Amino acid sequence: MENINEILSLDSKENTSNFSKGDILQREGENCSKAFFVKKGLIRSYTIDNKGKEHVFMFAPEKWVIADIESQEFNQPAKLFIDCVEASEVIILDRRLLFKSDLNIDQLKNNVNLLSRRVAVLQRRVIMLMSASAKDRYELFLETYPKIPNRVPQRMIASYLGITPQALSTLRGEIARKK
Amino acid sequence: MENINEILSLDSKENTSNFSKGDILQREGENCSKAFFVKKGLIRSYTIDNKGKEHVFMFAPEKWVIADIESQEFNQPAKLFIDCVEASEVIILDRRLLFKSDLNIDQLKNNVNLLSRRVAVLQRRVIMLMSASAKDRYELFLETYPKIPNRVPQRMIASYLGITPQALSTLRGEIARKK
DNA sequence: GTGATTTGTTAATCTACATGAATGCATAGG
């Protein structure tokens, strides 16, 4: 969701809110018509499975948008939690504003591009999850989010990769030893 | 990509082509501006990793659309192969027609919805790949594609699930024994 | 039809990663 000119132009019409580290913007089960644009800080979305285990779906550093598109699209209560990894400044957008209202052709084309980009990123992630080892996935994470590894606790990175913090620790140990 | 009225309306302007089982519609490395709408039959997309192993990305039975959106979006040569699991009748669409040309507002809104749906499906698949066991993934596959399990070779289902054919065979054995 | 290749199944062994527990550090609250 890199092209953000349009979103920023909505800034004046929408609220910018400030949140502290750990604040929860959306809980599982809630009605979720909101999307969150990160002006400053770092937020993440995640599920909690039936064994109580967290699975980080994505991180959103500055200028990224985060939303529970699956639940919105199927008109279901939220499947994802969204909370702040750092203190953050967030523009809260109504999803209907982004996708449904009386936008003009250029805005709609822009949205088509935003969504295509999102599909592309997810396609890559699915292929990666199916075919790559934990080490390869860690390396792709570093590429995808080059600026955030030192801002995110190890356990969240592990959760994003689909492995345990212990496995990530061992992995990092091996990588460090090789260099 | 369930809402297909618009696509079907393009039918007359576009070519319908017939393919035999095994025919390849797109190869890795090719320029890929096409999307494929399946009128009849069954096609799939997949990657081949650097160890020569296939990973099925998705199946497209009747009325589904398949395309390598990642490569198109980033203007790269195709990452995905696309071929026919069964003899198929396919409408070949130019991606630019679907996403880029002078469409009217309703058509663009429709495309936004198609892409949102696609994002939603991929979000679900990512979460599933991260958190679910092979057995759970198999059950979700049966839900996602209720009509095709008997039309697709086991090895392709295994590949879609991210496991080996042997593991799937054992799994199916266990499920059958329990019933 | 016949032989050859591909497919699905079962079983033995191997391995990447999970799980559980112990330890040293850090950060937070009183």
Add this chain to the structure above:
DNA sequence: CCTATGCATTCATGTAGATTAACAAATCAC
């Protein structure tokens, strides 16, 4: 300041699924 809780790391052990191999059934080529 001290204690408590959480976090990262390491190690011992467990396990889901990979790998390899063998074989039967199905499909393909001719």
